[in-house]
Amino acid sequence: MIAGVLLSSGGCSGDSNARKQKYFESGQQYFQAGKYQEATIQFLNAIQVDTSFAAAHYQLARCYLRQKLLSSAYRELAVTVQLDPKNWQAQLDFAGLLFRSGQFSDARARAASILEDNPTEPGAQLLLATSDGELGNLRLAIDEAQRGVELAPDKPAPYVTLGLLQEKAQQLNLAEQNLEKAVSLDAKFLPARMGLGTFYQRRGRWQDAEAQFRAGIEADNSDPLPRSALSALYFGWGKKDLAEKTLQEAKKAIPNDPAAYRLLGDFYVASGETGKALNEFALLSQEHPDDLAVKKRHIGLLIGNKQYDKATALDDEILKQNSKDAEALLLKGETLNLEQRFAEAVPVLEASGRSNPDDPAAHFQLGLAYFRNGNLDGAEREWRESVRLKPSLLEAQQNLAMLELRKGDMRQLEQSASDLLKYAPSAPQGYLARGLVRMKRGEFAGAESDLRRTIELDPRNAMAYTRLGDISLTQQRFAEAENFYEQALAQDPRSPEALQGLVTQFLLQKQPVKARQRVEAQVARVPDQSSFQYLLGKTLLADHKTAEAAAALTKALELDPKNLSASLLLGQAQEASGQLDQAASAYEHAMQANAGNAQPYVFLGALEEHRGNWQKAQDLYRKALKLQPDQSAAANNLSYLLLEHGGDINDALSLAQIAHDGMPQSPNAADTLAWAYYKMGSYNSALPLLQEAVKKAPQNATYYYHLGLVYQKTKKVAQAKNxxxxxxxxxxxxxxxxxxxxxxxxxxxxxS
Incomplete structure (x- = not known):
């Protein structure tokens, strides 16, 4: 019985090995014939039979490289070198891919590791040199390239590497000599022709560069690279017609190579000829219906041109054939985001991430969908993953900085600012983020410098003007603050922060009428902005115009029912004018429109407490604390009610401590905690808190009453009387x- 099982198992294993080898050999044949999509399918079949088949993973990676699917190639190379660390060519390909993706330190480390076991491997030696060159270690890089020449003195590649590094170090005569040496060793070695041609192009030697690129075309008429370089040369030379003609010829000369027939369409995209690009990729999609990369490029152009219905129709064709196509799912999710169908975008983008977890764009788009759906934790998680995968992804870095600013997380914001400045030193976002960090720390001179630099790089950056206004306001330079806020509104007429800054600076100068008039002017210009209607209501209240304030706040809520600030201020205005039922309705509306927010419960609780409905107030405060356990005002008010109405003193003390921790400067919180101590007989603990409370609020009779009781209990008669x-x-x-x-x-x- 046991022997039978073993034989059966052995037979299955043999079948599996035969099947995977058959798929592998078929994949090899397709690969040799240049049929990379077909080869991909066969290698995937082999891996499905045996997931640890290192050779199949490597060949699959090579297929992806040939198809320019770099993220997929990266994934398969990572698996290959993990399964077979001694596959040095795979290690070298992986290091090369790291280099191409800008991970120069990692590429250098892997090249150095290869050289430890293979000290005479010229490919690893040259990759070490080019990595050091990108890292700024030019002198070391040149020495390493010269070592490459010593390892292969009769090969052109080391001379190309050395020449390009020497050019970078401005050793131009030596650079030209080595590039010419590479050409002389092998006139058909394209990197040599390309390197020398590019060298001439950068020197403005157009005819010499043209000759090298044309020689490259003659050397290998089937490679699109020299034709692409020649087209770029003509474009830079101001000969756009010749540039276009060169790529049209490439399409005819190499009709079956995707890298060649896509060049013309990419040229139209790069030169801003969107109509021609759309037409070209539509034509290519018909001529090469099996080329998914062309179809996806066409979809991307349709999305960029806001032709969402056409893009979706083409996308659905791809997904009908393969529902797990990561890039097609990403394109569909991006389309849904642009159509503001964020709830629908989430599952689509989650599926894209599952199909290709290493795609930074998928994580970025999913972060957008989460953010728009109110899932801030999910948005932050996805954006952090996107910048981990691609640190130079500026939009993700910028969005993270925005979230960190919103949360007040200065440590993380500082890191985001550092990353932005590292990967995009000429972009404004890094200076803006660093300026905000410096503002928070009170380093106003440094902050102002960063914000002014932001404006130099992006003169329309409303936030930078607003924050400069905030700095001026803090330093009571009111005229300067007003000017900055006005400039911010000139760049972004819908900026609530800029208009709020203007209001604040007028109110600080005791000019409520000017504040109201300025808001009224902006509301006339932008009547559909809820936050502006809220500010109008606020300034009208400051000017004691309660009825007009209520009308403006009601309008704010019509424009945005979720405007919490408007709901709460409307309730307060109605309370102040004795309209308690209407105020309660305003708070109840805020609860419904802002589910999960504790504030409306606190406001309604305070209203019910004022009405004498203390049991109802207690319930509302408890609901607020359930939503937000550290809600200081709810903890304070509930604690006081428990103390006043015979509730559990230990619960009251615990709540009072939460309130005081959350509001350490509040005399009200200090009084509540002192009252809890008093009720427990801890008079010495209560005394300093009450002394603090009356010092901060010398017009509050209740605090003096409580202080008198404590003095009375501690036998301080004179102080108690006073x-x-x-x-x-x-x-x-x-x-x-x-x-x-x-x-x-x-x-x-x-x-007695």
Missing amino acids: SFQRALQLDPKSPRAEEIRRALAELNTPP
Whole structure:
């Protein structure tokens, strides 16, 4: 019985080996014939039979490289070198791909590792040199390239590498000599022709460069690279017609090579001829219906041209054939994002990420969809993954900085600023982020320098003007602040931060009418902005125009029912004018429109407390704390109600401590915590808190009453009398007035 099982197992293993080898050999044949898509399918079949088949993973990586599918090639090379670390060619290809993706330090480390076991491997030696060249270590790089020449003195590649590094080091005569040496060793070695031609082009020696690129075409008429270089040369030379003609000829001369027949369409894209590009890729899609890269390029152009319906139709054709095509899913998700169908975009982009977890663009787009759906944690997670995979992805870095600013996470914002400045030193976003960090730290001179640099690089950056206004406002340079805020609004008439800054600087100068008039002018210009209607309501309240304020706040909520600030301020305005039912409705609306936000519960709780409905107020505060356990105002108010209405003193103390931790400067929180200590008999703990409270709020009768009781319990009669008398003086009609008078009478009665 056991022997039978073993034989059966052995037979299955043999079948599996035969099947995977058959797929592998078929893939090899397709690869040799240049049929890379067919080869890809066969190598995938072989891997499906045996996931640890290192040779199939490597050949699959080579197929992806030939098809310019670099992310997929990266993934397969990573698997290959993990399964077969001694496959030095795979190691070298992987290091080369790291270099191509800008990961020069990693490429250098892998090249150095290869050389430890293969010290005479010229390919690794040259990759080490070029990596050091990109890292700025030119002197070392040149020495390493010369070592490459010593390893292969009769090969052209080392001379090309050395010559290009010498050109970078401005050793131009030596560079030209070595590039010419490479050509002399092998006149048909394209990198030599390309290197020398590019050298001439950078020197403005157009005819010499043209001769080299044409010689490259003659050397290998089937390679599109010299034709592409010749077209770029003509374009830079100001001969656009010749550039276009060269690529038209490439398409005819090499009709079956995707890298050749796509050149013309890519040229139209690069030169901004969108109509020609769309027509060219539409034609290519018909001529090469099996070339998914062409179809996807066409879809991308349609998306960029806002032809979303056409893009979706073509995308669905691809997904009908392969529902897990990562790039097609990404294109569809991007389209849904652009159509603002964010909820629909999420599952599509999640599927794209599952199909290709190493694609930074998929993580970026999924982050956008999460953000627009209110999932900030998900957005942050996806954007962090996208910049981990591609640190130079500026949009993701910028969005992370925006999130970090919103959260007040200065440590992470500082890191994002550093990354932005590292990967894009001439882009404004890094200076803006660093300026915001410096502002938060109070380093205003450095912040101002960064913000001014932001404006130099991006003169229309409204946020930079706004933050310069904030700095001027902090330093009470009001005229300068006003000017910066006005410049911000000139660049972005819908900027709520800039208009808020203007309002604040007018109010600080005790000019509420000017504040209101400025907001009214902006509302007339942008009447559909909810945040502006909110600011109008705020300035009208400051000018004691309650009815007009309520109308503006109502308008703000019509424009944006989720405008929490408008709901709460409307409720406060209605409370102030005695419209308690309407105020309650405003807070209830805020609860429904902002599910998960604790603030409306706190405001409604305070209203019910004012009405005398303390049990209902307690329930509302508890709901607020369930949503946000550290909500300081809810903790404070609930604690006080428990203390006043016979609730659990230990619970009250715990809540009061939460409130005081969250609002350490609040005299109200200090009083509540002191009152809890008083109720527990901890008078010495209560005393400094009440002393702090009356110092910060010397007009509050309740605080003096509580302080008097503590003094009374600690036998400090004179201080107790003074405190009670001050409480009566501040509020002689207080509900506690009779209790205070009795306490004073007791203190004035001599002991028997």
